[in-house]
Amino acid sequence: MDSSTNSEGDSSHNSNFRDFIEDYWDIFIGIISIITAFYFHNNGLELLATLFAAMGIGALSLSVSEIAEILSERLHEPYGSFVLTLSAVVVEIILLYIILLQAYSDPDVVKTVKGGIVSAVIVDLNVLLGLAVFLGGLKFTEQNHNKETSSAYTTILFVAAIALLVPGLLNHVTHSNATIQSASKAIAILLFIFYMTILVFQTKTHAHFFKQTAKSRIFRLKRKMAKKNKELEEEEEDDYIFERFNNIGLIASIFVFIAIIALGAEIFANEGVKVAREYGISAGISGLIIAIVSVAPEIATAIKAAKNDEIQRVVNIAMGASTVSILLTVPVLVFLAYISDIGLTLDFNPLEIGALIFTIMLAWKTTDDGETNYFEGISHLIFFCAFTIIAIYY
Numbered sequence: 001m002d003s004s005t006n007s008e009g010d011s012s013h014n015s016n017f018r019d020f021i022e023d024y025w026d027i028f029i030g031i032i033s034i035i036t037a038f039y040f041h042n043n044g045l046e047l048l049a050t051l052f053a054a055m056g057i058g059a060l061s062l063s064v065s066e067i068a069e070i071l072s073e074r075l076h077e078p079y080g081s082f083v084l085t086l087s088a089v090v091v092e093i094i095l096l097y098i099i100l101l102q103a104y105s106d107p108d109v110v111k112t113v114k115g116g117i118v119s120a121v122i123v124d125l126n127v128l129l130g131l132a133v134f135l136g137g138l139k140f141t142e143q144n145h146n147k148e149t150s151s152a153y154t155t156i157l158f159v160a161a162i163a164l165l166v167p168g169l170l171n172h173v174t175h176s177n178a179t180i181q182s183a184s185k186a187i188a189i190l191l192f193i194f195y196m197t198i199l200v201f202q203t204k205t206h207a208h209f210f211k212q213t214a215k216s217r218i219f220r221l222k223r224k225m226a227k228k229n230k231e232l233e234e235e236e237e238d239d240y241i242f243e244r245f246n247n248i249g250l251i252a253s254i255f256v257f258i259a260i261i262a263l264g265a266e267i268f269a270n271e272g273v274k275v276a277r278e279y280g281i282s283a284g285i286s287g288l289i290i291a292i293v294s295v296a297p298e299i300a301t302a303i304k305a306a307k308n309d310e311i312q313r314v315v316n317i318a319m320g321a322s323t324v325s326i327l328l329t330v331p332v333l334v335f336l337a338y339i340s341d342i343g344l345t346l347d348f349n350p351l352e353i354g355a356l357i358f359t360i361m362l363a364w365k366t367t368d369d370g371e372t373n374y375f376e377g378i379s380h381l382i383f384f385c386a387f388t389i390i391a392i393y394y
Contacts, residue, residue, distance in 0.1 A: 023240050026066070030059030030257075034264040046271040046278070053268035054289075057261050058296050061091050064257045065297030067242050071250045085298070085321040087254055092120055092294040092325065093332055094262050098269040099290070100333065103342045108283070109273055110344055113333065115287025115391075118352040120325040121157075123291040125363045126384035128299045129318035133366065134377025136306030136314070143311035146211060147370030153319035154364040156198055160326040161356050163187050163194075164346055171347040184346040188334035195327035202320075211312070268293075284351065284391030295321070315367055322363075351394050355387050 033056030040049035068087040075083060096116050102109045136143050167183045242253060276286050298317055305313040330346065337344035348356075362383055366376040 026059045026062045030056045030063060030264075031260065032056075033059060034260065034267075037264060037267045041267050041271060046274050049267055049271040050275050053264045053271065054293050056264040057091070057095070057268060058293050060257050060261050060264070061088070061294065062297040062300060064088075064091065064254050064261070065301055067250050067253050067257070069301060070242055070245075071247060071254075074247065085317060085324050087258075088294060088298050088321060089324045089329055090258055091261055092116075092291075093329055094258065095265050095268065095290055095294055096329070096333055097336050098262070098265045099273065100337060100342060100344065101340065102269055102273045106273055106277070110342070111283035112273075112276070112286040112290070113344065114346075114348055115283045115352065116290040117287075117325065117329060117333070118348060118356050119284075119287040119291035120295060120329070121322040122355055122359050122384065122387060123288070123295045124298070124318050124322040124325065125359045126380040126387075127292070128295060128302050128321070129314065129363060129366070130377045130380025130384065131299060132302040132306035132314040132318070132377070133311070133372045134374045134381065135303055136309065136311055137372060137374030137377055139307060140309055141373065143306070143309060143372050145312040145315050145367070145370055145372070147368060149312070149315050149319065150364065150367035150370075152201075152206070153315075153323060154360060154368070156194075156323050157319070157326070157360045157363075158357075159194070160191060160323070161353070161360060163191060164326070164330075164348060164356070165353060167346040168348050168350075168353060171345075177343070177345070180345045180347055181343060184334060184344070185338070187346055188331040191327045192331035195324070195331070198323065198327065282391060282394060284394050285388075288388065288391060311372055319363065319367075349394075351390060355390075359383070 033052045037049045037052035037056060040046075040052060064087050068083050072083045096113050099109055099116070100113045133143075164187065166187055167180050170183050171180050242250060245253065272286070275281070298321055302314045302317050305311070305317070334344055334346070362380060366372060366380065
């Protein structure tokens with residue numbers, strides 16, 4: 001009897017330990033990785049410091065995403081996806097700004113920052129959307145979402161992309177750098193005004209454009225009804241500590257993790273610039289690496305949503321994050337560059353603008369009819385691979 005009781009106790013202890021590791025592995029790995037990055041940084045090991053800093057940023061960004069997801073579930077759509085995308089974009093802004101500060105000693109890093117801005121959209125709309133649509137399509141054949149979401153977001157993205165063309169066009173007709181900088185500031189102001197308008201449109205006047213339609217919910221409702229009894233029997237109280245926090249506590253937790261991420265970003269920027277120069281990594285590839293590090297948690301969230309037949313949430317995250325990446329990240333970075341006395345202009349190169357416009361067109365074609373399938377998902381992934389190849393040699 002005692003042996004049986006001990007065996008059950010050990011089994012319960014092991015199960016609790018596994019659950020603890022499953023819930024908090026990202027926090028432990030994130031903090032340990034950043035501490036390790038500091039160690040390598042202090043010992044002059046630039047490549048290892050960069051790799052561990054990136055690992056720490058990615059892991060803690062996942063923690064931020066998970067906490068934001070709890071908050072988003074309480075707020076519902078479209079506020080839920082807005083919280084998720086905003087938390088990810090804050091990490092993106094921190095990364096890009098700290099890298100931008102390296103321009104005091106290496107002016108070429110401005111190109112990396114520009115590449116990071118465009119790459120964030122390309123990764124959101126090709127890797128995030130592509131993977132989620134592909135995996136969701138394999139599981140459910142076709143998935144449905146509110147096509148008004150695509151209509152609204154693609155219009156926003158097309159206008160934003162055209163606005164970003166302006167400084168580049170002025171640069172190609174040999175205007176002075178002062179003129180390009182003035183035009184960049186004007187475009188940044190216009191983008192921010194556009195963002196504030198869209199914020200009201202998305203959350204107040206036309207929130208129904210970004211919510212599930214009755215048709216797109218039918219698959220999940222059927223599965224929920226089929227599994228209802230089993231789920232009720234197996235349902236247990238969630239021990240994840242952040243589930244117990246109120247909304248203010250969750251927001252405070254997000255800011256704490258973002259502050260730790262900023263410490264890792266300092267190393268990532270300092271050492272990463274040196275590594276890129278040493279190994280001849282192009283600005284385009286550097287921008288892609290930055291984008292993937294900052295977008296990785298959103299990718300994980302989107303894949304999980306797609307596998308649960310929540311493709312509406314995937315579209316909201318992918319297109320919403322892309323919108324915020326242009327309309328909020330650009331004005332904030334231009335403002336921070338201005339107060340830091342760094343010359344950040346918005347004259348993107350032809351590859352960046354071309355890839356941005358073609359990406360938006362492909363996302364539009366994927367989502368405009370309110371249905372997605374695995375073929376559309378893999379099309380985005382192939383496009384991204386082609387862009388990566390060009391970025392390597394550009």
